[in-house]
Amino acid sequence: EDQVTQSPEALRLQEGESSSLNCSYTVSGLRGLFWYRQDPGKGPEFLFTLYSAGEEKEKERLKATLTKKESFLHITAPKPEDSATYLCAVQEGGAGNNRKLIWGLGTSLAVNP
Amino acid sequence: NAGVTQTPKFRILKIGQSMTLQCTQDMNHNYMYWYRQDPGMGLKLIYYSVGAGITDKGEVPNGYNVSRSTTEDFPLRLELAAPSQTSVYFCASSQTSRAGEQFFGPGTRLTVL
Numbered sequence: 001e002d003q004v005t006q007s008p009e010a011l012r013l014q015e016g017e018s019s020s021l022n023c024s025y026t027v028s029g030l031r032g033l034f035w036y037r038q039d040p041g042k043g044p045e046f047l048f049t050l051y052s053a054g055e056e057k058e059k060e061r062l063k064a065t066l067t068k069k070e071s072f073l074h075i076t077a078p079k080p081e082d083s084a085t086y087l088c089a090v091q092e093g094g095a096g097n098n099r100k101l102i103w104g105l106g107t108s109l110a111v112n113p
Numbered sequence: 114n115a116g117v118t119q120t121p122k123f124r125i126l127k128i129g130q131s132m133t134l135q136c137t138q139d140m141n142h143n144y145m146y147w148y149r150q151d152p153g154m155g156l157k158l159i160y161y162s163v164g165a166g167i168t169d170k171g172e173v174p175n176g177y178n179v180s181r182s183t184t185e186d187f188p189l190r191l192e193l194a195a196p197s198q199t200s201v202y203f204c205a206s207s208q209t210s211r212a213g214e215q216f217f218g219p220g221t222r223l224t225v226l
Binding site for chain 2: 031032034041042043044045046049087089091100101103104105106
């Protein structure tokens with residue numbers, strides 16, 4: 001069964017304490033892996049797209065990487081404003097499934113000042 | 114450029130009532146989606162549309178209906194509301210070539226009592 005699993009479920013960091021969030025996936029073929037950020041009471045906000053193993057994307061304190069089985073979202077020297085839930089989603093390859101995403105449950109990140 | 118807008122923000126329904134959740138986007142995106150998000154369950158796709166006049170079922174379509182008469186609008190209809198439809202509903206849109214990079218609305222929090 002196609003799955004996306006995120007870990008940990010929740011993470012609490014001190015400001016400046018770097019860490020990584022994990023997204024592991026099992027799909028028959030990967031068209032793309034996507035990271036989103038969701039603030040409480042709001043809709044998810046797109047962050048990154050990764051297409052192939054070895055690819056990396058960066059934005060401010062966030063860096064996303066991809067292997068054949070998982071993706072990491074590295075957070076360097078986080079600030080309190082980085083507190084949010086981070087969602088991972090996978091798009092399967094194949095013409096019939098190319099519009100649908102398989103979503104993980106997210107990692108809830110809290111950064112204390 | 115307002116992006117994706119949803120109305121209402123909040124709604125309480127009685128069991129058996131019906132209502133329409135409105136969604137409008139001004140980015141000229143062909144693809145639009147309706148999701149529901151429940152605690153611990155992640156985002157579930159209800160219906161999606163690849164263009165005006167074309168809609169298709171997602172993972173959890175039972176109890177819902179959609180229509181897409183224009184590129185901009187994608188309303189979601191709930192008929193005979195049930196407590197199991199208590200959830201937060203998100204509408205999203207994307208470009209045809211970037212289906213995984215979705216723009217989300219602010220959501221509608223629906224309670225069925």
